[in-house]
Amino acid sequence: MAAFSFTLTPPLSKPSPSSLSWTLFSLSSPTPPHFPPKPLRKTLVVFSSLNAKPTILVAEKLGSAGIELLKTFANVDCSYDMTTEDLCAKISLCDALIVRSGTKVTRQVFESSAGRLKVVGRAGVGIDNVDLAAATEHGCLVVNAPTANTIAAAEHGIALLTAMARNIALASPAVKAGGVLGCENDELCYSLVYVGTSFAIALASVTRIKPSQHRLLAEGSGCGVAADVGKWQRSKYVGVSLVGKTLVLMGFGKVGSEVARRAKGLGMHVIAYDPYAPADRARAIGVELVSLDEAFSTADFLSLHMPLTATTSKILNDYAFSKMKKGVRIINVARGGVIDEEALLRALNSGIVAQAALDVFTEEPPPKDNMLVLHENVIVTPHLGASTFEAQEGVAIEIAEAVVGALKGELAATAVNAPMVPAEVLAELAPFVLLAEKLGRLAVQLVAGGGGVQSVKITYVSARGPDDLDTRLLRAMITKGLIEPISSVFVNLVNADFTAKQRGLKIAEERIVLDGSPEKPLEFIQLQLANVESKFAGALSDLGEIKVQGMVKEGLPHLTMVGSFGVDVSLEGSLILCKQVDQPGIIGKVGSILGEGNVNVNFMSVGRIAPRKQAVMTIGVDEEPDTETLKKIGEIKAIEEFVFLKL
């Protein structure tokens, strides 16, 4: 009697947490016309919608063009000014969330989503308000809109620079209050006052008050401007010139470069501190990259354009200010947290910093009694860097395209928490990505017991040099294949490495370079699972590891080796592996049993050590054979063992 085993477990399908299900990817989807220009890198995303329309929650004001675009694909819920509690309550009903800088997307939000939230779209650049680690752990892709507000932010930086240098923000309301609006004696007049904390000109409202109340009002609101109302103070608002002055840019990325171009047009000497910026790009704009110390010590004006990270947090601190020239002027359109606000206050009070122009704050909106905001040498705007009509329409379209694309399973060009791979590399790797997942699924189903695997060795064999092969996608898909069939977690490019680590799955990668034509990115991929028992002994290598190997033939993934047996079967549908003593008639017998069970065979191959010796037969089937059919196969005398695998 032949020893055999077959498996209909572990469960290979699991209920989708939402109307969205995981699929590998779609490379065939047409790319929508793109505005603004397409970034060069893309990432593979693994979502696709089934029948029901997904729901997208828009938590902050988004340009109308973006909303219209979203509505063509999804149910769109525009709920602005939600509390954290409101957001957490709604999020489990949403497949995607779109925010700007005003919404904190915390771990609590991801936990509250109960696995449904698949994409967070940040309609802008800075993603410091999104808990990326939590997003990744929950397999949620985060995309941003990194290009559409660059010019707006740069223009705002220049606006603050010039407004500060020429005291525009202080002089204008003073003139309006006293001169233009006609403030005389005890007659009632209009005066610009700051609302509440008096922190923003943009928030100023016009209030009818008596001139005798101006000072009172000014003192009451802590507002230096209101105290000067009614005065035509030409000598008070004498400014400083820009031409010939040194402007230091801290961060020389998209916004920093655009500020540089504009500042050079104003006749400024522009230098930058950015350890990661390419020197040739800086040179092309006529900007010298300098050390941090040189940046601090030479600046007449210093403008911040770096992201808020652990390294940049409070980069302008007491030490930095102590290195600066007396009378330096600071502009911040990046993030409040890159400045130690208390240190800046001290530097303003001591005169090291003559003036500061701030668009962003550690806490937004800043508290009423924020002494920086109230400081007479500080001008402020309420995070307006990206707020032009043009930028907001552009950002809205950019983020809507990214979110819809991700939900459709297209490539996300602006993924923040997943590897981005050049689009052309991705197109080339696509069939290998499919092969990688199938090999993972196949290998794990050969393991006896439901415990899965603790270590896997992946060997990539290619005629290309190791540096020419980006294996992140392949590794992620092998991980997906290894983990999903034996667990309830959904693995994608975003959370693959995290999930593997969390489950204690060690992944070793090896690349072997073959002689041959480097036209194809890969010749084959091999997986070896060590320290496991197999339910199909024929899949074990001489070293006792489960070994499977595959390659891409005519664009389709093929299994080419099981254990020590060479086979050749297309990895479609499901697979039956049989180990038998090679002899006439076996193929026919198995074929007719499958036929009787109404199971269509799509591929069959036999790999044998030698004629009439042991052989492994691989049979690709379109349908899943029922238990009775499988039992009959097991009863064929010459068959030593067999296994049914669902791909």
Ligand SMILES: NC(=O)C1=CN([C@@H]2O[C@H](COP(=O)(O)OP(=O)(O)OC[C@H]3O[C@@H](n4cnc5c(N)ncnc54)[C@H](O)[C@@H]3O)[C@@H](O)[C@H]2O)C=CC1
């Ligand atoms: N106020 C507003 O409304 C807006 C603010 N922003 C903010 O402006 C900042 C820059 O945006 P982009 O230029 O689009 O980003 P980007 O990514 O193109 O440029 C950032 C630059 O900072 C550099 N950098 C990173 N760490 C650094 C460090 N430790 N020291 C020096 N440089 C470092 C990077 O190398 C990069 O060149 C971001 O914080 C973004 O959130 C952007 C748009 C609007």
Ligand SMILES: O=C(O)C(=O)COP(=O)(O)O
């Ligand atoms: O894009 C950025 O980084 C910004 O700071 C813009 O923020 P906002 O979208 O205007 O809230």
